[in-house]
Amino acid sequence: MTTLVITPEVRDVMRAKLATVGEAAVNAIIAEVPSYVNALSGHMGENIRNAVSLALGGFISLASRADGTDLRRPGAAALEGAYMLGRGEARSGRSMEALLAAYRVGSRESWRQMASALVENGVDAATIASFAELVFTYMDQLSDASVTGHSDETASSGRIRQQLLDELARSLVAGDPDEILVRAAERAEWEPPETLTAVLLPEAQVGAAMRVVSPHTLRVDDLTGETDRVVLLVPDAPRRLLLRAVQGRQCIVGPPRPWTRVRRSYRRAVRALTLPEANGPSVVDTEHHLAALAVSADVDALRDLRARVLAPLADHTPTAREKLTETLRAWLLLQGRRDAVAEALFVHPQTVRYRVGQLREAYGDALEDPHFVREAIVALGFDHPA
Template sequence: MARYPEEPRLSLPPDLVEELTAELPSVADAAVAAIIAEVPTYANALSGPMGEVIRDAVALALGGFVQLGARGDRRSDRPAAASMDGAYQLGRGEARSGRSMEALLAAYRVGSRVSWRQMAVGLVGAGVDSATVAAYAELVFAYMDQLSDQSATGHRDETNESGRARQRMLDALARALVEGQTPEAVAPLASRAEWEPPETLTAVLVPEAQGSALLGLIAPSSLLVDDPASRSQRSVLLVPDAHRSVLLRAVAGHGAVVGPTRPWLEVRASYERARRALSVERESRSATLDTEAHLADLVVTADPDALRDLREQVLAPLAGMSGSTREKLVETLRAWLLHQGRRDAVAATLFVHPQTVRYRMGQLREAYGEELDDPEFVRRATIALG
């Protein structure tokens, strides 16, 4: 029966371990130089305090290389706890520095290649046989894979935590803006959230289920928060420096109510108008309502109780008439006001003969007398019935 050669033990002589350990600083320098040359993201990063952290991490990893050979046990190839913790903290630090996980893993690949090449020269020079060198290389790169995985975990954890923390700060900023808090309270929130204040903001009310989808369509720097007045039935989008026609196209078909554009610290006024516009009739629930196109409706309905009282005052002279007669005269009075007394236009609007309009206007003059010629009454009646 054929026998396969046993895998060589990775037991390096103590004097060789000591020699390799002494070379670690120069090997670390070579690895760092290669990272600077081959990974552009690190070109300037290694000159400051973070550079020392990375050099220390490289030296710690290289020390683990040497200990692999010193232990002489192929099963003991897991990095020491200190190395694993150092790799994890390195990943978190790189995320805080704004460098991507891809850049970090590229640095690992480059550093591993250069470090092994430097160390292999020492092993071959010391007469270590090729099979042992090959086996050692296999363990070294497996070791580096574990370290890089640990750094990737640290990077991911930091990114997730910082992302959640920033989102909480953006939510707090959006709430403060919608609530109309003072500039002294809002500005620090924007700074902590790393949100660049725009010139203007536009408040857009949307159904809660549509908020996240529209956030991605409109502008990445928009803010999204639950409408504090709707018990989570709606969301509020605060859109920076919006081009109105583009914004209206983006929210078309989503049942949005688009408020006016205001300076960013005054966006509560935009939100409040959008809230008032919820009472304006729309063609359908999915239709977009542009508050700028309904300013007259919003002015007239700003105080519903006052409008109801005004209507009662204006129509008081018709109170004693029968229901059908009163309804026809109210329709005629409204058309007469809107068409500025042009009988043919009034007749066309009401689909009646001009003589019918003359007859009804006679009834109205009998009820109102000279008030129909009073500009103040005409103004009040137009608001009440318009």
């Protein structure tokens, strides 16, 4: 058994530092443990501050007694608090690894702050060294209690809660009414964010992606039959950071939407599967393809419009029709600038002049009609569905 009795003066110094120590521990955990990045602005920050104050406060109280108390063993209340903290962290979706990292960082920073105060107040080195050994042993006991609580919570309710989270994700993707979504979130003990962003990606890339997005991200297999990709619903994700996090993965990122309206983000991401870029190796940011997605929202209508616009070329051979179609497209998009059209098509300007002459024969005054020009640009301006 190891004992250490501190004087009332030292006790008072340490108690006066508890608030400062708690704040420093929170800041260190936020800086070094990604899963706690938003802790300072939420209730978890207050929980951590309280946990530090209670843990060290309890240790100081024990050390102030001269009855031979073993300081390596926290009291029942402290152990119960640490156990419940572990259960709460499991319910919040944070992993045991994140919890242990928070303990390591928090204990280190707490002792750094406390030791500084002791040195400033003239406490001798031998006492500080003994104190450090006992504090870290004491914190290890609390850490073990939290790990037990985390494990018990995961074993007893983890599967049930995951089922509730899966049901919530499916309801969100299905676009269920708000009251159903709110009840589903409450049952799953999932705190609704301001926004959710839908991300579609292949099954093989889900694990890696889940390690770099928020731990509160919901996952659901796409049950609509429209795609074989997995859907991630990422909460309150700054767009630049989200795109950087999933860089190098074959995924489609929808727009952020209010959490009860995330189906709109999901639907846009699904529509983006029709884009040629969706089959490439890079991330597809739907915000960069709004025009293409808008004109392809009704694929049948786009096909019909394209057929009507190209009807005057029906009598030409397939090869000639293809060349005239690409010339008409470039001519409209480049506003009739012949040299620019020639450069875009890699042909001589005289070839452009000849083809435009053929187009004028086929279309007549329609090429000057704003209504036709608008329809032709919509029909030909983007890669079209087969």
